[in-house]
Amino acid sequence: MSRAARIAMLALITALPPGPALAMLAPAAAQPLPEFTQDDASQWLNSAPLRTSDLVGSVVLLDFWTFECWNCYRSIPWLKQVEQRLGSRGLRVVGIHTPEFDRERVRASVAAKLKQFGVAHPVMLDNDYRYWNALGNQYWPAFYLVDRKGRLRALYVGETHAGDAQALRIEDAIASLLAE
Numbered sequence: 001m002s003r004a005a006r007i008a009m010l011a012l013i014t015a016l017p018p019g020p021a022l023a024m025l026a027p028a029a030a031q032p033l034p035e036f037t038q039d040d041a042s043q044w045l046n047s048a049p050l051r052t053s054d055l056v057g058s059v060v061l062l063d064f065w066t067f068e069c070w071n072c073y074r075s076i077p078w079l080k081q082v083e084q085r086l087g088s089r090g091l092r093v094v095g096i097h098t099p100e101f102d103r104e105r106v107r108a109s110v111a112a113k114l115k116q117f118g119v120a121h122p123v124m125l126d127n128d129y130r131y132w133n134a135l136g137n138q139y140w141p142a143f144y145l146v147d148r149k150g151r152l153r154a155l156y157v158g159e160t161h162a163g164d165a166q167a168l169r170i171e172d173a174i175a176s177l178l179a180e
Helices: 003-014 076-089 107-117 130-134 165-179
Strands: 059-065 091-097 123-125 142-146 151-157
Touching: 059 076, 059 165, 076 091, 076 165, 107 123, 142 165, 151 165
Parallel strands: 059 091, 091 123
Antiparallel strands: 059 142, 142 151
């Protein structure tokens, strides 16, 4: 994402109330999803390494999380429901595990948490924060929506539960992108 796009996205986010959600960007204003920063199989769980080109044609919900973040793992039941309900219509979920603490950098620990939480979607280990920085991310959890052409269209921040206002906004945005 370009510096100008990050500044514009951050300006919009800071103007929003707590539990910010960036309004859907029009396709013309959207920036391409940056390429994933890990291409070694040891840095991916539940999948071979992905490239952004592997996701073109799908709507993608990118989930920045870390396993000791309560807000992150309390959002997982909703995330799994959305993935199950909309996966057949073209939604793909990709997790980006960016650790807050050193102990969260251990691949085996992340794998154990995925098993414990029943998470089956691809997860990239972002121990070096390169992907976090590529998107200018600042939050756990953060949910980025990507359209079928691989463009970043929205950002939602904060714990999300089935049926809450945030979940409804995200699901409406997903439905809009699936319909495009």
